[in-house]
C-alpha cells in the first residue's frame with residue numbers, strides 16, 4: 001500500500017506540539033491519527049465531475065431483485081468475485097428471494113446453490129441465521145439503519161454501507177479493497193483502516209456526487225487504477241492524480257463508457 005505523499009506539519013510556528021503546551025518535559029500524548037486529502041476541494045470536485053461524465057448511472061455488478069437479495073449477495077461476495085456470486089445467485093434467488101423462503105430452503109439446500117463460492121459453508125450458515133434474525137427482529141424486512149444491520153450474522157460495516165447506499169439511497173461509503181487502495185495511492189483520503197478512508201472520503205466528496213461515488217471509485221479501481229499495474233494512459237484524471245506510481249500526466253479522453261452487461265471475473269473485493 002502506498003503511503004501518502006509529503007506531510008506538512010499541522011503545528012503552527014512558535015507553538016509547542018500537543019502534550020507539551022506548558023513547556024514541561026512531560027511525555028507527549030499520542031496524536032490522533034489524521035486523515036487528510038492531498039487534493040483541494042476544486043480538484044476533488046473535478047475528479048468526480050469527470051467520473052460522472054464517464055458513467056452517468058453507474059450500477060453495482062452484484063445481481064439482486066430486492067433489498068434482501070442484495071444483502072445476501074453482498075454477504076456471499078466476501079473474498080469472491082461478483083461474477084462468481086452472480087452465477088450462483090441467479091438460480092438461488094428464483095427460489096428464495098425473501099427471508100421466509102430462504103429459511104424454508106434450509107442450510108443444506110442453500111449450500112448446494114452456493115458451493116462454487118469460497119467459504120460457502122460458513123456463508124450458508126450466516127445467510128440462514130440472518131434470515132431468521134430478519135424475521136424475528138425486523139418483521140422480515142431489511143433495516144435501513146447501520147447499527148441494526150451490523151447486528152445481523154455475517155454483516156459488517158462494509159456490507160451495511162453497500163446495502164444502505166444501494167437499497168436505501170443513503171450517502172454511505174463502503175470501503176472495499178479497491179477504494180482503500182485508491183484512497184491511499186492517490187492521497188485522496190489516506191487512512192490506515194477502511195474506516196479512516198471511509199471518513200476521509202465522506203468529508204471531501206461533494207454532496208451532489210455522494211450517491212454514486214462508491215460505484216465510481218470501485219469501477220475506477222477495478223478497471224483502471226488496478227492493484228498491480230494502474231492503467232494510467234486510460235485514466236481520465238491522470239492530470240490531477242498525485243500518485244507516485246502514475247506513468248503519465250496526460251488524461252484519457254473524457255467520453256461516456258457503455259455500462260457493463262455482465263460482471264467480468266475481476267479482482268475480488
Ligand code: SF4
Pocket residue numbers: 186224225226230231232235236237238239241242243245246247
Ligand atoms: S493516473 Fe494512474 S495512478 Fe493516478 S488514478 Fe489514474 S490510473 Fe491511478
